Amino acid sequence: MGMTMTQKILAAHAGLESVAAGQLIEAKLDVVMANDITGPMALPIVKQMSDKVFDKDKVVFVPDHFTPNKDIKSAENSKAIREYAKEQGLSWYFEQGKSGVEHAILPEAGVVAAGECIIGADSHTCTYGALGAFSTGVGTTDIATGMAMGELWFKVPSAIKFVLTGKPGPYVTGKDIIIHIIGKIGVDGALYKSMEFVGDGIANLTMDDRFTMANMAIEAGAKNGIFPVDDRTEKYLKEHTKKEYKVYSADEDAQYDDVVRIDLSEVRPTVAFPHLPGNAKTIDEIEAMDPIWIDQVVIGSCTNGRITDMRKAAAILKGHTVHPDVRVMVVPATQKIYKQCIAEGLVDIFIDAGCAVNTPSCGPCMGGHMGVMAAGEKCVSTTNRNFVGRMGHVESLIYLASPEVAAASAIAGRIANPEKVGDR
Amino acid sequence: MRALGHVFKYGDNVDTDVIIPARYLNSFDAQELASHAMVDIDPDFVKKVQPGDLIVANKNFGCGSSREHAPLCLKTAGVSCVIAETFARIFYRNAINIGLPIIECPEAAKGIDAGDEVEIDFDSGKIYNRTKGTEFQGQPFPEFMQKLIAAGGLVKYTNSKK
Numbered sequence: 011m012g013m014t015m016t017q018k019i020l021a022a023h024a025g026l027e028s029v030a031a032g033q034l035i036e037a038k039l040d041v042v043m044a045n046d047i048t049g050p051m052a053l054p055i056v057k058q059m060s061d062k063v064f065d066k067d068k069v070v071f072v073p074d075h076f077t078p079n080k081d082i083k084s085a086e087n088s089k090a091i092r093e094y095a096k097e098q099g100l101s102w103y104f105e106q107g108k109s110g111v112e113h114a115i116l117p118e119a120g121v122v123a124a125g126e127c128i129i130g131a132d133s134h135t136c137t138y139g140a141l142g143a144f145s146t147g148v149g150t151t152d153i154a155t156g157m158a159m160g161e162l163w164f165k166v167p168s169a170i171k172f173v174l175t176g177k178p179g180p181y182v183t184g185k186d187i188i189i190h191i192i193g194k195i196g197v198d199g200a201l202y203k204s205m206e207f208v209g210d211g212i213a214n215l216t217m218d219d220r221f222t223m224a225n226m227a228i229e230a231g232a233k234n235g236i237f238p239v240d241d242r243t244e245k246y247l248k249e250h251t252k253k254e255y256k257v258y259s260a261d262e263d264a265q266y267d268d269v270v271r272i273d274l275s276e277v278r279p280t281v282a283f284p285h286l287p288g289n290a291k292t293i294d295e296i297e298a299m300d301p302i303w304i305d306q307v308v309i310g311s312c313t314n315g316r317i318t319d320m321r322k323a324a325a326i327l328k329g330h331t332v333h334p335d336v337r338v339m340v341v342p343a344t345q346k347i348y349k350q351c352i353a354e355g356l357v358d359i360f361i362d363a364g365c366a367v368n369t370p371s372c373g374p375c376m377g378g379h380m381g382v383m384a385a386g387e388k389c390v391s392t393t394n395r396n397f398v399g400r401m402g403h404v405e406s407l408i409y410l411a412s413p414e415v416a417a418a419s420a421i422a423g424r425i426a427n428p429e430k431v432g433d434r
Numbered sequence: 435m436r437a438l439g440h441v442f443k444y445g446d447n448v449d450t451d452v453i454i455p456a457r458y459l460n461s462f463d464a465q466e467l468a469s470h471a472m473v474d475i476d477p478d479f480v481k482k483v484q485p486g487d488l489i490v491a492n493k494n495f496g497c498g499s500s501r502e503h504a505p506l507c508l509k510t511a512g513v514s515c516v517i518a519e520t521f522a523r524i525f526y527r528n529a530i531n532i533g534l535p536i537i538e539c540p541e542a543a544k545g546i547d548a549g550d551e552v553e554i555d556f557d558s559g560k561i562y563n564r565t566k567g568t569e570f571q572g573q574p575f576p577e578f579m580q581k582l583i584a585a586g587g588l589v590k591y592t593n594s595k596k
Contacts, residue, residue: 047456087460131500147524149531377456378456395449395499397451399451
């Protein structure tokens with residue numbers, strides 16, 4: 011029986027000719043990553059298994075969640091992983107000021123590549139599926155075991171195939187497409203499964219669109235999201251990594267639990283309303299409602315903090331000012347992206363419009379710091395989760411959107427259509 | 435092994451941000467985390483929960499972040515078992531890895547209400563609702579996971595293989 015793309019990568023890493031959905035395997039790991047929340051908790055567990063990590067080139071730490079450290083406890087946690095990385099002689103330790111948000115910096119620095127088997131102690135580790143890798147989020151005990159042993163058990167997932175055709179409209183991005191998809195299948199629509207994206211529409215998606223879409227596979231409950239490797243992927247890999255990589259593709263007779271067809275030309279700018287990423291409403295539906303006045307906008311994160319996102323937000327904000335009742339946090343996801351924003355004049359556009367431009371950090375996305383909300387406040391955010399209390403007070407509300415919708419909303423003071431920014 | 439306690443009942447998609455909000459994740463001390471368990475969905479939970487009590491929920495329990503702090507805070511707060519229609523996959527793995535018993539059982543999730551007294555026989559997977567006099571059969575764990583649980587979690591299992 012044929013295998014999906016995910017199954018082929020897993021079979022290769024388990025040293026097996028073939029695997030089938032539901033099979034329990036032990037697979038070798040190419041990258042094992044943790045951050046400043048999950049990493050410190052893993053260290054005492056690693057030490058119960060081994061004095062040394064399995065491979066100093068494959069174990070990675072990124073302090074990005076509560077950094078620059080917001081309080082003493084967070085500082086102690088960052089210190090613990092910093093010292094451990096030094097003691098173990100790790101090749102990849104990403105310090106503040108030299109790196110950024112984990113799921114943006116790992117592809118950018120060439121740590122992850124196509125065909126790899128990757129785990130990260132962060133649920134959005136599924137981002138690297140954009141590069142044609144198997145990549146999934148795990149907890150602390152799993153990551154500790156991966157760090158010590160270099161392998162981990164997996165249940166081989168079945169898959170849903172998403173056939174993408176057509177070309178998205180000018181204000182439709184990977185964010186709109188993935189919110190549209192989660193709205194269609196539900197927040198547990200791909201529970202335990204792979205989301206395998208195929209179809210000629212993928213050629214119309216930038217790498218940044220694909221990172222955004224793979225990033226949010228977890229919001230449909232998926233184990234991983236994965237894209238085929240095409241010319242654009244190979245160009246990205248050649249520009250970013252020195253690693254040898256391997257290209258896998260699904261067998262023609264691979265079995266899928268379901269096939270979902272999406273015509274990208276029909277997807278509209280789409281926003282996820284509180285309190286689920288699957289609570290999708292198109293901009294047209296929103297325009298037919300009473301205005302939703304907002305207090306805050308966040309543009310950044312592992313979902314939408316890349317250079318394409320910054321350019322799109324800046325193109326909307328250029329020559330406009332942020333609504334007097336709204337505060338805006340723009341957070342480029344890495345130092346390199348931040349520098350590009352400066353070089354291209356985007357930071358001037360943001361600051362002239364009245365935005366705060368913050369240093370790379372996960373900060374506001376999970377209510378950590380640098381943008382925590384008070385009771386009753388509403389935020390349009392380019393992040394990935396709009397759960398109760400995610401960005402602060404339990405009575406604050408989060409609307410997930412693309413950088414363009416977020417920028418248009420920042421100007422209008424309410425959730426707004428980026429197609430109509432010039433119309434006022 | 436058996437569990438016996440009263441039930442806290444929740445709905446669909448109970449996420450890890452409400453089980454243990456990120457503002458408390460600057461610590462991984464189990465007792466401290468337990469003192470904030472479920473605070474954003476049920477502020478009275480930590481005041482009311484007794485050792486042995488159970489959580490029963492509907493679909494996709496534990497969705498969201500990979501924070502192992504979530505099953506850890508529930509276990510430390512005294513929760514003896516979580517029964518749900520389905521679990522989010524990272525929470526499922528984390529719960530097994532730290533030794534918080536979880537059972538997938540859609541019938542039990544529907545047939546048990548808040549406050550019911552429920553007993554579980556983990557060996558047979560049988561769930562008894564003592565309040566209503568009903569009985570449910572939970573899904574048994576696959577053999578590999580039973581081995582993991584019998585070894586006392588993933589770390590002990592890994593060390594036993596060396």
